[in-house]
Amino acid sequence: MTSPSAPTGPFKVTAQPSGRSFEVEGGEAILPAAIRQGIGMPYGCKDGACGSCKCKKLEGIVVHGTHQAKALSAEEEAEGYILTCCGVPQSDVVIYSKQVTDESAFPVRKMPSRVLSMERRSPDVVVLRMQLPANDTMRFHAGQYVEFILRDGARRSYSMANAPHRLMQETGPGTSAPVIELHIRHMPGGKFTDHVFTAMKEKEIMRVEGPYGSFYLREDSDKPIVLLASGTGFAPIKAVIEHLQFKGIQRPATLYWGGRRPADLYLDDWVKAQLAQMPTLQYVPVISNALPEDNWTGRTGFVHKAVMEDFPDLSGHQVYACGAPIVVDSAREQFSAQCKLPPDEFYADAFTSESDKHGKTA
16 A cells, blocks of 8 residues: 555556556556546456456556455566556556557446346346447447446446447337347345346336446457356357357357356357357357256366367467356466466456455355
8 A cells, every 4th residue: 555655646557568558646556547547457356356457567666455365476466467456556657468458449438228128048147138328329349348337336247248230129119229238147145136136127227337348359360269158257258259250250269158057058049059150160068067957968077177178279379258257267377377378368357246355155
């Protein structure tokens, strides 16, 4: 934390290689300053718990507030790595993060949204369609997310599961409007998801803000793609698949989707329907806790391990991963350490629940 004699700022933070720069007020952490100015940076918990925002400091002085060692170890800090969510500049700073968006990033907008439909796809997953204002359309990359702003000011982040070309959808006979699709998993005791699963009604109005996130397809590459999803982390992967199909991108792509039980692969039928139309797409469902009554005959175990079995050499690939922080973090670390994946070719949004932040299980 800053001391009374600490430099007062504001300080300039520059992200390479994009060259994007922004100002951070004295005593302010890097991430909230970037979000406030509409600059896309990777993050998960915003609380020093998950490590999703970790990046390399090239120049300058940064001190950290409270954070967990699993997010940033003492060794990593000594090597110059920082957590932007709790790293407070004491000087001008230069960081390296290929995930920081450039000046062409879409503006972050705050707008009302109306519940258009709710479809229960499994015992604990709802596909939620939210209608946006017709005269204030949000522009976004396939794979980005929005935040719901709750009445008490708390925020909850959910990826948009439809690609931008599928924003305009039918909302009634002869009518259409901008619609975003979100996949909500019930976290029992969760302030927001309890409401979604027990009290939410069609036409309910909620505030959303977005787009956020650096999880979207890098189209300047021709490398083969591994898409890695756990649970409702499939939502942004679905948007990326729609985008690949719409743009006619022929890069080989393999989707690995993991769940505890087969019901967790709540849009398995949708994926299989895409395979018939996309010869470059392969699909590997992976189940970790199948029961005898599931009659599961497919791959089992941890989903990221299935990737490692099939792709022992990822040096020529890009990986796009979304889901539980433990899955994303394990994949990030092991793909680079054991499968030669270049660290800057791993793109991820790991969403940390409120219970995850405090070391609890949902």
